[in-house]
């Protein structure tokens with residue numbers, strides 16, 4: 001049997017459901033196909049459960065420090081790990097259920113459960129039927145990459161999906177990969193009581209950030225007892241009665257890590273290998289990302305790709321913005337482009353890193369004349385009052401255009417305060433605009449005008 005629609009959306013992640021809402025409201029008959037959990041990665045195995053666990057871990061950490069604040073907590077405080085995990089699961093299930101109910105009640109939308117695969121450019125097979133439409137929107141996301149590391153197939157390893165199903169706390173968690181996923185889980189599990197070792201093959205953690213950011217993050221994590229092994233060029237795994245051994249150094253006989261659990265957090269790969277893209281003639285690049293133009297159209301007319309699968313962003317907010325761009329261009333006769341997007345993001349260790357625009361390293365390499373300003377969180381009243389003074393704020397501006405080029409706020413509320421810079425950059429205003437703002441005291445954001453006032457040429 002073949003059914004025809006005005007549009008087909010594959011994947012109910014961060015972009016697909018909202019696009020379904022706009023297309024059906026515009027009068028189109030739409031099919032949305034989801035093979036697994038509604039809400040995709042963010043809701044089920046990404047942002048929502050991890051940030052819920054970050055909250056549990058923060059409470060655990062703050063309780064340990066209670067006496068510093070003049071609050072005496074009786075000795076013998078324990079972590080109820082299953083309860084912390086259940087709390088994360090509840091947040092996920094509520095969100096997943098809301099999306100399912102929203103889509104289930106949407107007029108002109110047909111919800112299909114199953115794996116979609118192209119048979120031609122306008123026809124896909126789902127279970128035992130085919131569906132056709134002149135417009136197909138791909139929102140298939142990605143999954144944890146499992147590279148062919150020596151011994152990886154001999155051990156039981158965890159990914160961001162399976163680690164969320166644990167019901168007992170790991171005795172010793174070895175985290176392979178010291179970037180977003182690895183560092184967030186490392187701190188969560190350390191604060192909940194595991195011994196944790198982060199193994200990173202590059203010479204520093206979260207190496208795409210500036211060195212001062214990497215070094216400070218390492219200090220923050222090591223201060224909590226997380227072991228960090230960088231320059232791990234010879235990672236190899238083997239089975240061990242207590243779990244697995246992780247060989248890190250190339251030198252033979254060097255001490256190995258004996259871990260009860262191993263988490264692989266070494267990047268993600270797009271879910272594009274099982275979509276039948278060749279049948280539709282859609283091009284991918286060598287990573288497997290779907291190649292799109294500035295409006296997110298693929299090389300095949302009538303097929304678009306949104307979110308993690310197009311390689312143009314790897315965050316929930318960029319996936320959602322992809323939907324906004326497509327809807328604006330198709331339905332609102334607007335002219336929106338991905339290249340106009342100024343991307344901010346946060347790394348949710350505690351305190352978080354809020355980031356936007358160029359790093360200092362990238363700015364220096366650009367050849368522009370630069371102004372830089374940096375301030376430690378020890379000189380931010382809000383941080384001092386809260387007793388959380390780790391980190392720093394840094395802004396980089398163009399000395400000729402007076403536009404902000406980038407910022408990093410590693411410290412309490414860094415993920416929120418960064419939006420002051422993000423808004424300024426989106427408004428395309430000179431940094432002096434911030435200098436004369438009158439922010440609220442005591443906040444982290446109130447230091448942005450001070451930072452601007454301290455900008456020095458380099």
Ligand SMILES: Cc1cc2nc3c(=O)[nH]c(=O)nc-3n(C[C@H](O)[C@H](O)[C@H](O)COP(=O)(O)OP(=O)(O)OC[C@H]3O[C@@H](n4cnc5c(N)ncnc54)[C@H](O)[C@@H]3O)c2cc1C
Nearest residue numbers: 011013014035040041042046116140141307308314315316
């Ligand atoms: C541990 C972790 C923490 C994260 N934390 C954050 C964070 O704090 N902030 C942030 O911005 N981002 C975070 N991210 C990234 C964020 O989750 C992703 O960028 C976002 O979910 C991408 O959304 P998407 O819509 O592109 O894809 P997804 O959310 O992955 O959705 C894709 C959907 O398509 C379905 N699908 C795939 N193939 C098919 C097919 N052939 N047929 C039918 N259905 C199919 C999948 O089942 C899935 O439901 C995190 C990611 C991880 C792994």
Ligand SMILES: NC(=O)c1ccc[n+]([C@@H]2O[C@H](COP(=O)([O-])OP(=O)(O)OC[C@H]3O[C@@H](n4cnc5c(N)ncnc54)[C@H](O)[C@@H]3O)[C@@H](O)[C@H]2O)c1
Nearest residue numbers: 177178179180181182200201265266267268314346347348
């Ligand atoms: N807070 C957030 O917004 C958030 C949180 C989690 C994930 N995410 C998204 O998920 C994506 C994937 O995150 P990720 O941390 O898995 O990947 P990543 O690509 O950011 O980092 C992978 C890390 O693993 C290291 N690595 C790669 N191969 C290795 C090996 N063989 N041995 C040891 N180390 C190795 C890399 O050097 C790198 O540091 C990110 O791009 C991000 O957009 C976002």
